[in-house]
Amino acid sequence: MGFLASRRAAEYEKVAEDLRALQLRRHREGAAAAVDDAWRLMRRCTDKLGRGKAWYAPMVLDTARVSFGMHAELGRWFTAATSGLWYSVAVRTLESEFGKRGATFPDELYADMQMMAEMVLDVAHRAGVPVAGYIVAEALTGLRMGTRTAARELAGLLGEPDAAERLREFRRHNREIRRQALSTPKDPRIDSVETLRAAVDGLVADDVDTALDRLSKGHLIAGSSTASAVLAAVRTGRSVVYLAPGAVAGAAIRLNAPGTGRDLCESVALPDLRATAVRDRLDTLGAALAVPARGVRDRAVRSVHAMVGETVWKPLLGAWPDLMGAEVALAPLGESSRLPLYTAPVDDSGVPACGLMDLTVTPSGNALMFASAWPRPSGLEPLVVADPWFDGGRGFGSIPFTVPEARRVAAAYGVEPLLVRRDAGATGEGRLPTTSGSASPSAPLEGGARPLELAGLMASANVIHLSGHGVLEPIRPLDSAVLLGAPVPLSELLGHDLRRGSTVVLSACHLGGIGPRMPGEQLGFPAALLAMGASSVVAALWAVPDSEEAVALMGGFHEGLVEGLSPSVAFGRAVARAAADGARPTLWGAFTHFGA
Template sequence: MDRPTARQQALAALRRADVDAGRAAPVAERAAVRALREGDKEAVSMAERAWGRAVLQKDVAGAIRHLRRSIDFAGGCPVLAGEARILLAAALLQRGRPDAALREIELAVETLDARGVARARAQRADLLHQIGRLDQAQAEYQVAVPLLRRSGDQISLQRTLVNRGILFTERYAFAAAEADLTEADALARRLGRQLAVGIIAENLGFLETVRGDVPAALAHLSRAEHLIGELGGQLGPVFSDQAELLLSVGARAEAGEAAGRAVEAFENERRRLLIPPARLLVAQAAQLGQDWATALDQATRARREFTRQRRSEWAELAQLAILRARLASGLGTRMAGGRVETMVETLTAAGWPASALEARLAAARLAFDRGDRARGRAYLVAASASTRRGPAALRARGWYARALLAWEDGDARATTRAVRAGLRILDEHAAALGATDLRAHSAAHRIELSELGLRFALRSGKPAAVFEWAERGRASRLAHRPVRPPDDPELAALLAELRATAEQIYRYGQAGLRTRQAALERRIRDHVRLRPGAPVEGVEPVKTPALGDRALVEFVQLDGVLHAVTLVDGRIRLATLGQAAPVADLVDRLPFALHRLASRGGSAASRAAAMTLLDSAAAALDRALFTALPEVGDRPLVLVPTGPLHSVPWSVLPSCHGRPVTVSPSATLWHAVVARRGGPFGTVAVAAGPGLTGAHHEAHAVAALHGTTPLAGAAATVDAVLKAVASADVLHLAAHGRLAVDQPLFSDLRLHDGPLVVHDLERLDRVPRLVVLASCDSGRSVVCTGDELLGLSATFMARGTVQLVAPVVPVPDAETAPLMIEFHRGLAEGLRPAVALADAQKALRGNGHAGLVAAAGFVCFGAGH
């Protein structure tokens, strides 16, 4: 068989680079070496072009070097030089040199044949698209796609359809975007271009992110990451799209991490064009977390880089991020009115609907701050046009603009109507999310709307209105009892593997397994997030919960000021308590003092100082929270906390000591759980986990009070406890608890064969009416934006638990038995949980410092009375 010529070898390298770029570089290198040795300059040009395409995904500088060599060796063949220039323009664009890229495209168009001109115009369209000239780009795509179809160049057609699909997505032309990406996917599969299939999956993920279908977006992006990573492709764009998706549901920490990975990937690959957009994502995540320094730094750097790249539309987008961060942080801005108008006009003309709307909202606020009411109203009128078309987030922001307009006009009815409409859209969108954490994080997008309603209510001075809007702004997720997810063998297997891995780490100290544990947790998280949500009916806030002889206190925070709404004997009152920051400082002192009191190694003087600190902080917090509320008297309390008040050990406050207190994330939820509290308790289940001093003694003593046998030792497995959870009326769990702050759905209770995690509980069809978590950290929750809660206790309540008793601060596990025994003795005698807990805490307050700490940390949640 004849050996292929150098030219044939170069042509084979070009075909390989088109189909499998990740593995084409060695083929291209061999072809270039041979062609150079044989003196075939045109073959060298083709091989160098193949080499440049092969490394473009990973080494932009190397690609530029090979493509310039391809042009140099093209000699007198303008077609070869023109084809190399098309790729060189793409590489120069990635290096952030759009002017140079455009010059190369113009030279290519002048020298290529009809087939080549089609490819060059497609590349020019992509270049215009990436620098933000969307109208020009769309017009160029409309010319290039028919030319490519006529030329029969299916590979270039596939690439161009992907690029045009992205542009259509950005302009919210979703049907056209889906058509282009679907056709491109079919072409890539037929051509055997597996890396392209992965890139198309990434862009389908971007499409579904913008359209608002989060589970579908997650599925596409997961597939993209797997395919592109397996084929050695570029993962930076996948990380960027992941960040966009996570921002769309308010998951700021994960979004910031993904955006940071994108920046790092683009910097390593020297893809300078893509670095500043990724910086903007970092800035947006930081702003969502109120990290103003990071938000301003990253947005400012992005603007500087966009300006250097002469991408005026993108530079204005960065300017918008800077303006929003400065306005939200209260730093103020000196941005001139004409400069603001330029920003708004540029972003509107660019064809980015969401960015244009946000620019108008920011410009309106700036105009009102400067007393220019006419200009502010004009911006709001334009922004409010987005209430009917587009994704849920865009329509909700349009209603926010309409609400602001009504607010400025003093129209109370129109303001509340617009705010309710926006919240309804967001709540319907959140209901489509099957994953608990995504639904909780998505509440971040409700904040400005619900705060506007609350601000209007406070301005009216009507306590009933403040109560309504305080309820609309908090814990909406827990008011919807979730439907049990379908049986999922894959999830069950992953949880079993995670459990075994965690137990190996705990028992044998195999720290090397922590990487495996983290990977399993990520797989479980990503798998669960693919689950679609179920439609739910909107939950209207309760107007007057049936309190009986109890007093309700709902704490509300707005603009750094703490307020309280009380409901006593059917009468609602409103009180302003003062600045929230000093209250938060007092709350922080309580666990510090309790921890020092519980320390066995401290001196008597240290414990005395801790006791003094505890008493003084508790008294000061009590004065701050209850002095202005004389109407509550000595009644049993229903407390609805906000922010840091979720972690208050209420029994240490003088006004609460010895008094039945129950805590609920919202009055609406409390009203709902009271309605289903049922009659006397039936079956009682008790379990004790390993490694917890005194747990076995406590479990046997508690079980004896109820005439049952505890699950202890080897019998206390995860499966056995889950069966008890699914069948008992009352469950007492004495096991090590852990709140996973970064991943609250992996908060766990340690049992004989490993941890029971939140994901285990979410698979159950029912849970006990009363749950007692008698260990450190088991009652604390992660408080998300909007007072949404995530953790073990929040999950029990979301699944249907009516009453839950657990500690909200670290407690000395060895000392909890006396409190728990006394508490269950009260239950056995027929006392309601909040009463039994208050009596037990009062009885044990004199049992030394450790007993005091153990008793103080427990709180009754739900319908404790």
């Protein structure tokens, strides 16, 4: 081992030893006895990192996590928020360092990141510095899927003529606020909070400077930028609302586009959105959805809808009533990303949220920025593929309504669907002129294409509708698959690009869901398809019934697209119509629109 490596190892061990001593003192004497030393230890490490010593990032990560936990436990919100900021800096530094080496981000860090994602918004709200919560949330949710998203270069990101000028005006305004904050004498009791506000304003302003510089050269490369959601808000005109459950209470932070007359960030408490309660309710929903009785499943969905309406939408709209009827992007963190936020009714009227506002869900501000970067295609070029799975192979039952669904969707565009197999017992018009028997990698799609060539077919269209079984692998998300003649795994699709601005519909069970490993930009079908070039993805959070109601829901959505509606508006109206027509909430309640 060389001298430098030996010195670094010794420093790692010294910090680890100090942390063990602090944790022991906390256990014996309480957090108050150790919190100040935890702060000093973290600052010692952050000073080194701030001087360009990237190898201190793991030590900052560990010390910031401990400092955050102790200060949050004692209700010292400013120092907890500051610790959270340093934690996010360490995450970004590690991401960059591993990326330089071509290495994978360590799996063992995700549990701590999950904890931080679930607590940071509430802490930043209580500290009175919502911008800090936004910065940490974006750092934890904007992790790249390898180099997949980072490799995408954006041209003409800001389409409106005055968009860049709005960012420049925001930069000028932000600099003046920072100058005043740093030059005006303060009461010592609040000076640290004001300094933190100036610091986080500075972080955002610096990132906007970088974005404008790159924009002036005609391009922007994805990376660790707190400006991602600001750019997305400018591009889409949406308010971006980050929300997360917490240990005691949840919180939401609203990011507004510059030039709207509102503060860049605002926050509100979600007092009943506790992480344990959310997990318990989701576990109850999962158990109920596994029960064959329709009534049990539908009641469970109505119950979780009522919980979301009461704990999320009621406080959000109470604080920000202007969201009703507006353009909104939700960026849920932690367990809240598994809730049916898109379809839950906001009040006793029973109208789903997506029917009352132009609503979408985004894995992160970075994902929204990419989803909004390319204009919608001027013409619709569809691909409709369905597999009714008539033989029930691989343990799955037949889903015959995928056939009329595919035909109605295709008819909206005046094309024919690709049907993977036929019912061997069907005759005449009901007979599908494709393959029969068990699904296998060699089973051809109609027209001779192979199932594993699906990605190539998808690249030739800009409206893609896939109807069949879906398999979610939460522990190994790249093994999640849509079953079309054979499993088409996410790992297979990730090797391809989609046409920019595409809309993708996954009319399949579970594929809007995510696993427990990532706190925000979860590695699942929605985030992956957005990274591949899609602007909109529609997918279901749980198993959906194969029924005539599904045919009507999907048919109505695509007919809305043909009429010229945006995907988010068209799908919101289709869901609201299904709810009003008395369709089962197990069906329409499962789906979410992701992206721009």
